[in-house]
Amino acid sequence: MTSATGTLERKTEESEPSIRIGRFRFGPGALLRLALIATALVYVRTITYSFVFDDTLQIEMNPWIQSWKFWRTFFTGHVWSFGRAHIQGNYYRPVFMAWLAGNYSLFKLTPGWWHLTTIAAHVLATGLVYLLASRLLRDRWAGGIAALLFGLNPLHIECVAWVSGIPEVLLTIFFVGALLAYQNWRAGKRVVWLAASVVLYALALLSKETALAFVAVLAVYAWTDSEGNSLGARIQQTIARWLPYVVVTIAYLVVRNRVLEGLVNSRLVRPMSWVVLTWPSALWFYLRQMLWPFRLSIFYDFELVRHFSAGAVLVPALLSAAVIAGCWMIGRRARLGALAAMWILAPLAPAMVGIKVFQWHDYVHDRYAYLPSVMFAILLAVAVRSGAEWFVGMRTAQPVGRKRWYGAVAVAITAAIALTFAASTAVQSKQWDSELALFSHAHERAPQNVLPLDYLARTLYGVGRSEEAVQKFQELHQLDSNYWAGNYVLGVAYYQMGRYDDAEIYLQRATEVWKLETTMPDATQYYYLGLVRQRKGAYESAEVALRKAVEIRPDALGYRLALASVLEQRGLKSEAAEQRLLEAKNRKAFEQRQREFGDTN
Secondary structure: OOOOOOOOOOOOOOOOOOEEEOOEEEOHHHHHHHHHHHHHHHHHHHHHOOOOOHHHHHHHOOHHHHOHHHOOHHHHOOOOHHHHOOOOOOOOOHHHHHHHHHHHHHHOOOHHHHHHHHHHHHHHHHHHHHHHHHHHHOOHHHHHHHHHHHHHOHHHHHHHOOHHHHHHHHHHHHHHHHHHHHHHHHOOOOOHHHHHHHHHHHHHHHHOHHHHHHHHHHHHHHHHHOOOOOHHHHHHHHHHHHHHHHHHHHHHHHHHHHHHOOOOOOOEOOOHHHHHHHHHHHHHHHHHHHHOOOOOOOOOOOOOOOOOOHHHHHHHHHHHHHHHHHHHHHHHHOOOHHHHHHHHHHHHHHHHHHHHOOOOOOOOOHHHHOOHHHHHHHHHHHHHHHHHHHHHHHHOOOHHHHHHHHHHHHHHHHHHHHHHHHHHHHHHHHHHOOHHHHHHHHHHHOOOOHHHHHHHHHHHHHOOOHHHHHHHHHHHHHHOOOOHHHHHHHHHHHHHOOOHHHHHHHHHHHHHHHHHHEOOOOOHHHHHHHHHHHHOOOHHHHHHHHHHHHHHOOOOOOHHHHHHHHHHHOOOHHHHHHHHHHHHHHHHHHHHHHHHHHOOO
């Protein structure tokens, strides 16, 4: 990249040659239309899919999105505040909440329309990739190739086939849009483009915190775009162009810190040394997924690295360095090596830091590579162009022959990759059809990870296949007897089946494991433990467990009622009456909240 008068802001040439296929002439515009249509078609089947996984809680059980009168809550709480206001969160995403509310106001709980808008958002992101690639490479053909390969990339299935994966798509739309608007401003157009760029960056931040990577990407872009021969002049120009975005970033961090009561909240008992040791393998995971986006899953057999070893730390670090170096070298051919490396690495940083706060056994996801894959698609287009040039150069030394063969070879390479991507995307997206399909596939793909087995067992139990569910819970316990959810859910299942001795064993174990993994109190396990002991006639120990549940969640419905029942059985009628009175107050408050949320139409 050179100065603003030359490279990145120069208008794309309109004289690029078209390719003749039979009687038809095929140009860059047609390639873009093909990319957008193919992207939509490869995902069209997902409109028949159900809500799955987090969709149930974030959409079906979320009262905040059911009326625009709650729009202020989008800005005053985290994503899960509607159900977990007593728990600190890390996800401040008002634009995402507004997206959910907009879809709900239009489509209520018909999942097909939600899937359709998600597809539309991905198609829009694909179009923006075309614009960005065309400008960076100064080649609309390469822009079309990048858009086609981005839109069809199987790595994006989690973001497009799953409604709750939309934050990554929204983030990317605003992120790329902000850079495109910045380019317009630098090309000599009105200052309104700078304002638009800053606003789009702010919307990206409010879509997902990963947008913080924009300041790093823009710093590299502004530096390579700066004019002047002296180092001081280039630094001054870079800072001046960078400053508005830094101001927005600081404002965002201040608001986020105030709303979430901390920039990052974690009550997990997880040493930072484990997180740092895990970074090389996590980075290699994402780079490998971009290189080979097949055999995908919502969960993987990926665990924390707790001790240094060459295989777990050094080898993935070296492999990652080699891939980044390769991306830099490919990008360098198009004079965007540094920008390419930064674009891939910076958006992955939040996901790497997030390992500190992610739930146990759930540290990596394909969706985190959506934004980095924008640049990967652009580099792939550069590689296709370079590969075609090399092949043609090997075949003929005649200029006319080169021109004739270059287009054919580039089309052949692009078609081969695109068809492979499209077929893989169509096949692999089927796992998102239902929760049973999703978690069955995940368990098959990651047999050593307890999470998919846990969710599969819960799904089986939810659809009435209790015996199969209990069998899966037992397999889960054999896989990891110290997994909290495995003990807890198995205990609850045994309680509901009337097997109280077994239920008490697993629920008691759940309370012990919980203390080892987190400092965040959990009331439900003590509630069920108290119920189990009550059924067994152990009223004194039942009282202890239920009092612990009430201490943690004094406003929870049913807890005080259960405690009152145990107190009555122990002959403590006055205390029981007091608990019933407090239960009535809790229920009255709950009914008041229900009325507040009731008028949502």
